Amino acid sequence: MNSQTRIVTTKRPALRLETLLIGVGVLALVLAPFYFYPIFIMKVLCFALFACAFNLLLGYTGILSFGHAAFFGGGAYFTAHAVKEWGLTPELGILVGVAGAALLGLVIGFLAIRRQGIYSTMITLALSQMFFFFCLQAPFTHGEDGIQNIPRGRLFGLLDLAEPLYMYFFVLTVFLAGLLVIWRVIHSPYGMILRSIRENENRAISLGYSVARYKLGAFVMSAALAGLAGGLKALVFQFATLTDVSWQMSGEVVLMTLLGGIGTLIGPAFGAALVTGLGNYFATSELPVTLVTGVIFMVCVLVFRRGMIGEFYASRLGRRLTRRDDED
């Protein structure tokens, strides 16, 4: 087994640096809608949450899922349906999306963790493709058209989310809450066991942990958070389509995570911002986005495996900052 080489671990001293970065980030995000186009930042936040949720599985448990679009897109569909057809309020609609995605995660995860490594990756891919075809044919998703004109509704029946700023701060709050959940999980004893599984699964088994249960737990949590991101996105853009469940979306979230830094708390969020920005930029140009993302993917795998945040931690400045924290 040479899986140890794969992931750059962030050791505990990095914690304080992370807190500092997050503080600056939150401040920037609170001010951002007054300077930038809010819809774009909301899009970035949705994908950032998606990528962080994905990273909970890849970076902290060592399972590469190539089917996370099923949870993201599934969450979007469920939320959209609940809000539009059942007339639920947005927060309840999102809960429906999260629950649905968690259930999907339970089923797909249960099958995927029957094999290890690359095998389970292929299983997630195939099962999410199965979900894609289900969405293509099921009546409630409206096939190629998708669910359109989803009302944003009133949060708790009070705040009208059609107001862009209300919507923005709602999305920001949910994003931060999601991040907090992930942070809490990875710094709990439970998260330590997940990491031990990532480092050496056989040893974790020999220590008496029922690895399958832990893996499934991480899978379901990751799926639920991806569903949360999907539900949010459905409300932000007011539509849910097949693009969100396609395997290309599963690939995109892998790229975001890889680019930002696998196994770092906030790396994937940066990766998501970069990929979303690039997507927006190249959408208007002649060059197909897939060509650009494909090339970035290859370059990343060959020479930039630590990702942006991972490289930063490994750089001289990053090391110095983390060491100073150590002395405190």
Place this chain on the structure above:
Amino acid sequence: MTTIFDVPIQAFLGQLLIGLINGSFYAMLSLGLAIIFGMLKIINFAHGAQYMIGAFAGYLLLATLGIGYWPALILAPLIVGLVSALIERLALSRLYNLDHLYGLLFTFGLALALEGAFRYFYGSSGQPYAVPKELAGGYNLGFMFLPKYRAWVVLASLVICIASWRLIEKTKLGAYLRAATENPTLVRTFGINVPLLLTFTYGMGAALAGLAGMLAAPIYQVSPLMGSNLIIVVFAVVVVGGMGSILGAILTGYMLGILEGLTKVFYPEASNIVIFVIMAIVLLVRPAGLMGRDAG
């Protein structure tokens, strides 16, 4: 009219034939995937793109140089194989010491880039490729019409699959390959150039995909996206067959292709997902796959 379970026999046999054709492609593609995986332990995500390039190579050879079907049947796989071998040498070989997941991610990026590039130059719409005149027309079997070209594809794929399988199981080269899979270090001490063997394997697996693409060109249209949806089905085929098993990949390919065709007759709504459902069931009952050895 004769019927089987209330389905006209013509429709039944027609779908059976389509299933057999699809199965031929599944078998050829999963064979290449299994060969590459067996040696390099890399899931070749670019397999669909290599299949697409095989078809495009044939199309471009005809469109620009006027080279017809039969020479292209040899040239197209050769081109795909050589280009892929070069990519293996330059990039993939650097990833062998890392986790296998990086190989998957690299080839995934490669697939995206290749498809994007072909879409950029040739657009998303399909280009027709005419059936060679020797194989135009068909046989009237009395109960159904069998186009000659489709019969040829089934026959060719059977020959290719059996030949590749024999090559690996019965020849000296195959023995080297299998030995290097088991223990590369030991094989190297015998003076065998293992890195070259790896390059050859990747090139050969990719050439098989290119050959499948060339065979597919007259049946399906030549389009940049022709491989991307196929490849996921082929992944499922490989999982069902058992990842390391070459014979398993071939047999499962045909079997699932036919099963998919039959599903189209009896329950069309499920035809897209039947292979994935079977994959899920196989995973529950026999996680190593139908013919797999290890339960890794």
